[in-house]
Amino acid sequence: MSEEISFGSDNHYGVHPDVMAAIVRANSGAAHAYGEDAYTERAVEKMRAVFGSQADIFFVFNGTAANVLSIQTLARPHQAVLCTTCAHINTDECGAPEAMTGCKLISFPHQDGKWNSQSLEQAERVILDNLAMAPHRTEPKIISLTQTTEFGTVYSIDEIRTICAFARQHKLYVHMDGARIANAAAALGVSLKEMTEGVDVVSFGGTKNGLMCAEAVVFLRPGLGQAFPYLRKQAMQLPSKMRFLSAQFDALFTDDLWLRNAQHANQMARLLEKALRPISGIKITRPVEANAVFAILPADVIPQLQKHTFFYEWDSSLHEVRLMASFHTTQTEIEGFAKELRRLVQPTS
Numbered sequence: 290m291s292e293e294i295s296f297g298s299d300n301h302y303g304v305h306p307d308v309m310a311a312i313v314r315a316n317s318g319a320a321h322a323y324g325e326d327a328y329t330e331r332a333v334e335k336m337r338a339v340f341g342s343q344a345d346i347f348f349v350f351n352g353t354a355a356n357v358l359s360i361q362t363l364a365r366p367h368q369a370v371l372c373t374t375c376a377h378i379n380t381d382e383c384g385a386p387e388a389m390t391g392c393k394l395i396s397f398p399h400q401d402g403k404w405n406s407q408s409l410e411q412a413e414r415v416i417l418d419n420l421a422m423a424p425h426r427t428e429p430k431i432i433s434l435t436q437t438t439e440f441g442t443v444y445s446i447d448e449i450r451t452i453c454a455f456a457r458q459h460k461l462y463v464h465m466d467g468a469r470i471a472n473a474a475a476a477l478g479v480s481l482k483e484m485t486e487g488v489d490v491v492s493f494g495g496t497k498n499g500l501m502c503a504e505a506v507v508f509l510r511p512g513l514g515q516a517f518p519y520l521r522k523q524a525m526q527l528p529s530k531m532r533f534l535s536a537q538f539d540a541l542f543t544d545d546l547w548l549r550n551a552q553h554a555n556q557m558a559r560l561l562e563k564a565l566r567p568i569s570g571i572k573i574t575r576p577v578e579a580n581a582v583f584a585i586l587p588a589d590v591i592p593q594l595q596k597h598t599f600f601y602e603w604d605s606s607l608h609e610v611r612l613m614a615s616f617h618t619t620q621t622e623i624e625g626f627a628k629e630l631r632r633l634v635q636p637t638s
């Protein structure tokens with residue numbers, strides 16, 4: 290089979306070799322089912338060493354389930370989740386958060402994917418109005434932020450603290466969609482514990498960072514995750530052979546593989562940005578802070594370039610594309626992509 294190159298998403302590549310080796314090692318002998326096994330115990334212990342011993346940690350198959358089950362555990366169907374308009378839970382989960390939890394999502398404008406002071410002010414007005422109109426309107430219960438954002442930007446620690454303080458003031462839980470939280474930690478150079486201080490629950494991404502099919506839900510305060518095991522079973526996300534998910538996390542948290550993979554992906558995105566900036570007719574449209582590069586390309590170039598390296602046109606009205614670097618991306622791939630782009634936009638040079 291030919292080797293396809295893709296900047297389509299950080300989940301377009303396969304499994305990191307250390308993770309695959311861990312899955313193979315887990316494939317020997319018998320183990321108790323449904324997470325009652327030594328692999329799960331060890332993976333959870335390793336993650337607790339990073340998030341704190343109070344953390345309750347559960348594994349699921351995918352990010353949508355991690356988000357849905359985080360929300361379902363903390364909110365009831367008459368309650369609401371506040372998020373940005375571009376939040377993955379709002380745009381890219383086929384309505385699963387609303388369908389599965391019964392909660393209403395209320396979305397607010399964003400700046401490059403982030404909540405900002407204006408959107409928080411708008412959220413405050415909605416919270417106060419909704420409470421004043423009880424029981425006719427939903428009760429705001431959770432505020433959700435995505436780290437790194439859907440536009441590849443990274444909330445600073447101060448920005449996270451501001452959202453957490455807002456949440457405390459309005460008695461909301463804080464949910465962090467951390468499908469790419471490792472890239473954010475690598476970008477900020479802070480520990481996961483420091484980055485999630487004040488957050489109640491994290492959907493912790495694994496699949497985009499070298500795992501086969503595993504994400505974690507991390508409850509950061511004791512007791513918050515009490516209902517999770519029941520809800521996970523009802524949601525059909527409790528595998529009997531849990532050891533194969535746990536082994537992946539065990540590998541990810543061995544010698545900081547999670548961080549090394551994310552650092553590599555971020556570095557590749559910086560290289561890509563550097564290679565694209567000087568090319569005439571190309572405009573980088575979002576700050577490159579983690580492993581995503583957003584750029585406007587000449588419309589006619591996009592389909593031709595996609596034949597060389599796959600990527601998505603993010604906003605077809607602007608011809609803005611999203612280029613994702615992953616743990617697997619190489620400098621050679623970036624150089625080849627930039628060369629092809631130069632050839633297409635400057636055919637005579």
Ligand SMILES: Cc1ncc(COP(=O)(O)O)c(C=O)c1O
Binds near residue numbers: 350378438468
């Ligand atoms: C920010 C964010 N959250 C959640 C998910 C959901 O992951 P999955 O596709 O595994 O359900 C994605 C996947 O693209 C994502 O980008």
